[in-house]
Amino acid sequence: MTEIRLATLKDVPALAKLEAESFPYDAMSARSFRRFIKLGEAELWVLDQNASLLGYAIMLYRPATKLARLYSFAIAQQARRQGFGNQLLKHMETLAKAEHSLFMRLEVKADDSAAVGFFQQRGYHDIGLKNDYFDDHSDAVVLQKQLHFFDSERTPRRVPYLTQTTPFTCGPTSLLMALSYFGHEYARPDLEELELWREATTIYMTSGHGGCGPHGLARAAHKRGLEVELWVSQPGPVLLDSVRNAQKRDVMARIQVADIAALEQAGVTMHVGDYYANQLEQDLAADKLVIALISTYQFDQSKAPHWVLVTAIDDDFVYINDPDEDTVPWQSPVERQYIPIPRETFSRAFGYGSKRLRAALVLAR
Ligand SMILES: CC(C)(COP(=O)(O)OP(=O)(O)OC[C@H]1O[C@@H](n2cnc3c(N)ncnc32)[C@H](O)[C@@H]1OP(=O)(O)O)[C@@H](O)C(=O)NCCC(=O)NCCS
Structure with missing residues (x-):
């Protein structure tokens, strides 16, 4: 009988033997296995068949990034090509999903084409070399591998996806996706992207x-x-803090003063205040879409202002169409549509700069 269970100290000799034959180039010691089992800082699972140990997996969770790290994974040589690797990997992915991990990540010896192929066939993407x-x-x-996807059964996947064609058109591209969802078709979306940018640019970057x-x-x-309904957490012109040049700051301020006056005249509702998750839920439920200003720090450690289109929300995740392919470069456009962001991560990312400027455009047909 095959069983997948947590390891005990009794498993250590068999684990060390399996380890030495699986990873002759970098084997963990019996002492390390004992430490993993005793300290509980990682989960060590074994696959055994009639009391003989055929494989093991070690998993570490990083709650902040929602990353499950498969620290080590091996099937005994004599038991390979019989589906055990598949069985154990599925088990580990199920555990990671239950922990709400978004991604499963591991390192594999680059020249071990069998192991690399095994994981690639199971949906793992190569995201870098060490x-x-x-x-x-x-x-x-x-x-x-991304573990969690938007449940398109519950809400049909529908907001189309577009990739921004320049580094400075995240806002216009988010707006184009929304326009397209609300029935506006453009023969040349690439031209409309720049047209929107020309109308909306505030020149808040320090250069370029x-x-x-x-x-x-x-x-x-x-x-x-x-x-349109606009939520901005600060009154008046915004995003001026990081601009050191007084002349640039003045230009930016004047552009925004004109924009604000035009919005007032057009009767667009402008709220000065924070836009919260409960409003986001209500607005999405009312078939609206929300363009939100985020700081990319949560995703790539660089503090750039970035507009994304929020397309859905559920108990655990906020889903975004991120126009920038660089945020998640290993994913295909289909995967960049409805990217799940854990709710706490989104709430930390939503807001830009030292004053945590929160800006959201709520859009309806
Ligand atoms: C990678 C590994 C876990 C696969 O385990 P496994 O039990 O043999 O895998 P499964 O039997 O479930 O699946 C095998 C499938 O993976 C692919 N595969 C696995 N080994 C392969 C090989 N040597 N050549 C080509 N394809 C291979 C095949 O698609 C195969 O399906 P098939 O047998 O129907 O052709 C195992 O080879 C191993 O422990 N390798 C060394 C440890 C390691 O590198 N671990 C990863 C880093 S931590």
């Missing part, structure tokens, strides 16, 4: 082309016939 990673100085490929501010985007959305 040179000189193992004890024998060989390289490791970092493999990762500027990105778009909330008021400019709201104005461009309203001009195209969408119903």
Whole structure:
């Protein structure tokens, strides 16, 4: 009978033997196995068949990043190619999903094509190389799989996805996706993307082309016939803090003063205040879409302002269409649609700069 269970200290000799034959280039000691079992800082699972140990897996959870790390994984040589690896991996993925992990990640010896192939066939993507990673100085490929997807059965997947074509058009591209959802078709979306940018740019980047501010985007959305409600946590012109040059700051402020006046005249509702998750839930349930300003720090450790389109929410995740392919470069456009972001991560990412400027455009048909 085959059983997958947590390891006990009695398993250590068999684990050390399996380890030595599976990873001659970088084997863990019996002492390390004992430590994993005793300290409980990682989960050590074994697959045994009639009291003989055929495989094991070690998993570490990193709650902040929602990452489950498969620290080690092996099937005994004599038991390979019989489906045990598959069985154990499925078990580990089920555990990680139950912990609400978004991704499973592991390092595999780069020149072990059998092991790399095994994981790639099971949906793992190559997301990078670590040179000189193992004890024998060989390289490791970092493999990762997304575990959680939007439940398209519950709410049909519907908001179309577009990738921004320049580094400064995240806002316009988010707006284009929303426009397309609300029935606006453009023969040349690439031209419309720049048209929207030209209307909405606030020049808030320190160098190069500027990105778009909330008021400019709201104005461009309203001009195209969408119903717009704007939430900005601070009154008046925003995103000025990081701009050191007084002249640039003045230009940015004036552009926004004009945008705000135009929005007021057009009767667009502007709230000065924080936009919260319960409002997000209500608005999405009312078939609205929300363009939100996030800081990319939670995702790639760089503090750039970035607009994304929020498309859905459930108990655990906020789903976004992220126009920037660089946030999750290993994923295909289909996977960048409805990207699940754990609710706490989204709430930390939602807000930009030292004053945590929160800006959201709520859009309806
Ligand atoms: C990778 C590993 C876990 C696979 O375990 P397994 O029990 O043999 O895998 P399964 O029997 O469930 O699945 C095998 C499938 O994976 C692929 N595969 C596994 N080994 C392969 C090989 N040597 N050549 C080609 N394909 C291979 C095949 O698609 C195979 O399906 P098939 O047998 O129907 O052709 C095992 O080879 C191993 O322990 N390797 C060394 C340890 C390691 O590198 N671990 C990963 C890093 S921690």
